Amino acid sequence: MRANHEDAGIADSAEELTNAAWSIDESAELYGLIRWGQPYFSINEHGNMIVLPKGTKGNSLDLVGLVKELEGRNLNLPLLIRFDDILEDRLQQLHQAFDQAISTYKYQGTYQGVFPVKCNHQRHVVEELVACGKSRNFGLEAGSKAELLIALSLLNDPDALLICNGYKDQRYIETAILARHLRRKPIVVIEQADEIDKIILASKNLGSAPLIGIRAKLASRSSGRWGSSIGETSKFGLSIPDILKAVESLRNADLLSDLHLLHFHIGSQINDIAVIKDALQEAGQIYVELSRLGAPMGYLDVGGGLGVDYDGSQTSSMTSTNYSLQNYANDVVATVRECCEFHQINMPTLVSESGRAIASHFSVLIFNVLSTSTVSTSIPLKDSNECLPVHNLRETLARIKSIAIKSNIDHSQLQEAWNDAIKFKDDALTSFRLGYLGLPERATAEQLTWACAKALVELLPNQNSTPAELKFLSSVLASTYYSNLSIFRSAPDTWAIDQLFPVMPIQRLNEKPTQLGNFADLTCDSDGKLAKFICNGNSKPLLELHKLKKDEQYLIGMFLGGAYQEVMGNLHNLFGSTNAVHIRLANDNKYQIDHVVKGNTNSEVLEAMEHNPDQILERLRIASETAIQDGSLKISDAQRLMDHLETSLRQSTYLQI
Ligand SMILES: *Cc1c(COP(=O)(O)O)cnc(C)c1O
Numbered sequence: 001m002r003a004n005h006e007d008a009g010i011a012d013s014a015e016e017l018t019n020a021a022w023s024i025d026e027s028a029e030l031y032g033l034i035r036w037g038q039p040y041f042s043i044n045e046h047g048n049m050i051v052l053p054k055g056t057k058g059n060s061l062d063l064v065g066l067v068k069e070l071e072g073r074n075l076n077l078p079l080l081i082r083f084d085d086i087l088e089d090r091l092q093q094l095h096q097a098f099d100q101a102i103s104t105y106k107y108q109g110t111y112q113g114v115f116p117v118k119c120n121h122q123r124h125v126v127e128e129l130v131a132c133g134k135s136r137n138f139g140l141e142a143g144s145k146a147e148l149l150i151a152l153s154l155l156n157d158p159d160a161l162l163i164c165n166g167y168k169d170q171r172y173i174e175t176a177i178l179a180r181h182l183r184r185k186p187i188v189v190i191e192q193a194d195e196i197d198k199i200i201l202a203s204k205n206l207g208s209a210p211l212i213g214i215r216a217k218l219a220s221r222s223s224g225r226w227g228s229s230i231g232e233t234s235k236f237g238l239s240i241p242d243i244l245k246a247v248e249s250l251r252n253a254d255l256l257s258d259l260h261l262l263h264f265h266i267g268s269q270i271n272d273i274a275v276i277k278d279a280l281q282e283a284g285q286i287y288v289e290l291s292r293l294g295a296p297m298g299y300l301d302v303g304g305g306l307g308v309d310y311d312g313s314q315t316s317s318m319t320s321t322n323y324s325l326q327n328y329a330n331d332v333v334a335t336v337r338e339c340c341e342f343h344q345i346n347m348p349t350l351v352s353e354s355g356r357a358i359a360s361h362f363s364v365l366i367f368n369v370l371s372t373s374t375v376s377t378s379i380p381l382k383d384s385n386e387c388l389p390v391h392n393l394r395e396t397l398a399r400i401k402s403i404a405i406k407s408n409i410d411h412s413q414l415q416e417a418w419n420d421a422i423k424f425k426d427d428a429l430t431s432f433r434l435g436y437l438g439l440p441e442r443a444t445a446e447q448l449t450w451a452c453a454k455a456l457v458e459l460l461p462n463q464n465s466t467p468a469e470l471k472f473l474s475s476v477l478a479s480t481y482y483s484n485l486s487i488f489r490s491a492p493d494t495w496a497i498d499q500l501f502p503v504m505p506i507q508r509l510n511e512k513p514t515q516l517g518n519f520a521d522l523t524c525d526s527d528g529k530l531a532k533f534i535c536n537g538n539s540k541p542l543l544e545l546h547k548l549k550k551d552e553q554y555l556i557g558m559f560l561g562g563a564y565q566e567v568m569g570n571l572h573n574l575f576g577s578t579n580a581v582h583i584r585l586a587n588d589n590k591y592q593i594d595h596v597v598k599g600n601t602n603s604e605v606l607e608a609m610e611h612n613p614d615q616i617l618e619r620l621r622i623a624s625e626t627a628i629q630d631g632s633l634k635i636s637d638a639q640r641l642m643d644h645l646e647t648s649l650r651q652s653t654y655l656q657i
């Protein structure tokens with residue numbers, strides 16, 4: 001594939017004129033960067049994206065320069081850059097928000113968070129969080145046996161909480177009980193009614209009890225993508241009658257004195273703060289009742305759900321949140337305080353399991369564009385005796401061009417012209433099918449149709465007031481940007497649940513983007529595309545992009561994807577993990593590379609499917625030996641072929657340019 005530089009020439013010089021009038025502020029507005037990028041991402045005077053890993057408190061790094069230098073170290077694209085300073089800053093922001101709220105509302109308790117490991121399991125990420133959170137006794141949340149193993153091994157702070165959620169068998173529970181002797185603080189949260197008997201049995205067998213929590217199934221309404229995590233029919237937690245039964249069973253087994261925590265989780269990315277408030281009120285009352293029933297309690301765990309404002313619109317739309325981190329902390333603190341004060345119950349230590357809010361911002365995915373394709377809108381030279389459909393298309397084009405640009409353009413006139421163009425294009429196709437028209441004439445008809453579309457688009461003043469049929473015109477003319485990436489691997493939620501992440505070029509932001517386009521990935525799957533972009537509370541199918549320049553990479557960044565994407569990503573078409581690096585800001589505008597995590601090689605993805613790379617090589621060696629014997633393959637070509645095969649096995653699954 002090669003970049004399409006058709007239509008260069010005239011168009012380019014016209015663009016240069018408009019470029020002069022384009023500023024980085026306009027790019028920041030166009031891509032919503034001023035809304036979602038604060039305080040970590042901005043644009044410098046060269047039109048390059050910059051990263052401020054410590055927000056407003058530290059230096060910045062030119063992202064384009066950074067990518068080039070990483071490429072220089074053989075870390076090829078696509079590349080996942082993890083800014084550990086951002087991860088740390090997000091953790092601090094969360095704690096500061098709770099500190100602030102606790103002081104504002106004179107709350108008589110503390111905040112002690114945990115990170116839900118399922119958000120990002122990468123060892124370096126979890127290690128980093130544990131290290132940065134040490135001074136605040138920040139803990140971890142596990143939802144499976146494997147996650148429990150991660151949490152037990154990495155969390156070596158006797159005061160940090162290890163919240164044990166998820167379905168549990170006897171071994172899970174016994175492990176958690178025994179881990180208390182390792183100076184860990186696991187709290188076994190009862191999620192299912194049958195776990196109570198397991199806990200009682202394990203406590204008898206081991207002669208020691210776990211710290212116990214109960215997950216409540218709240219009845220409050222929820223919203224958003226994971227709204228079904230709440231309500232009487234949700235998959236998780238105990239209903240109110242079950243909670244009462246659990247308390248009695250624990251009392252009978254002499255374990256009620258180990259019940260310390262109430263937990264609820266109303267789904268991820270809660271868009272509307274009103275939903276959170278309702279749930280908090282309900283959970284606050286349950287907490288009070290459990291205290292009254294005689295449980296010592298001490299912790300109220302409000303789960304995850306703290307959302308990320310992916311488009312910065314500050315709305316309750318799916319891609320946003322109508323509250324800030326501080327609003328969230330204030331509501332948690334104020335609601336629980338009110339509840340406890342009214343009933344004269346000691347205020348609990350507040351726990352949150354905020355994963356998305358901590359881990360989204362720190363990782364940036366950079367990929368390059370391999371080529372683009374667009375319909376050709378250049379106008380073919382006129383032939384002496386052109387067939388009727390082509391003749392009609394030329395007339396239609398001339399008619400469109402004669403429409404003067406004025407503020408109150410009659411849309412029906414444009415619509416009619418487009419209907420005509422489509423009709424004549426269909427005529428041309430019919431004639432071609434019947435054999436009356438050759439390939440060159442068919443090509444001319446198509447090009448003229450697209451030229452009509454282009455001329456019409458230029459007449460359309462404001463996309464918002466354009467009738468739907470004509471809006472379609474810009475997508476007819478849009479370009480596909482073929483990208484060195486698999487969305488199934490690196491942005492699976494864009495495909496699985498229509499999630500939107502901010503996506504934008506990271507360079508040439510001082511140049512007007514003159515194309516509309518979307519991205520196609522490397523997989524042979526028509527779903528493998530990015531064709532929905534943030535748009536201030538809405539979405540749009542096309543993104544403003546630049547024309548590719550010869551001999552210059554066009555780099556695109558996908559932002560805010562640090563939570564969930566890596567583990568949910570899959571090996572579709574056998575595209576493996578990308579290279580990843582951990583960057584820390586150093587002195588003098590420099591950076592240091594803390595860790596390099598090499599992406600999967602072709603060998604690794606083959607082995608994941610039980611293929612044996614050595615056997616693959618051996619089979620092909622035998623095949624080429626036979627071909628050499630037959631005389632159908634030269635020895636030098638056989639050598640070249642074997643070299644390619646061996647090198648491919650060792651290398652990344654992505655394209656190398
Ligand atoms: C997934 C999950 C979380 C994390 O939720 P976020 O919205 O990412 O903060 C927290 N707690 C439980 C029980 C979960 O299942």
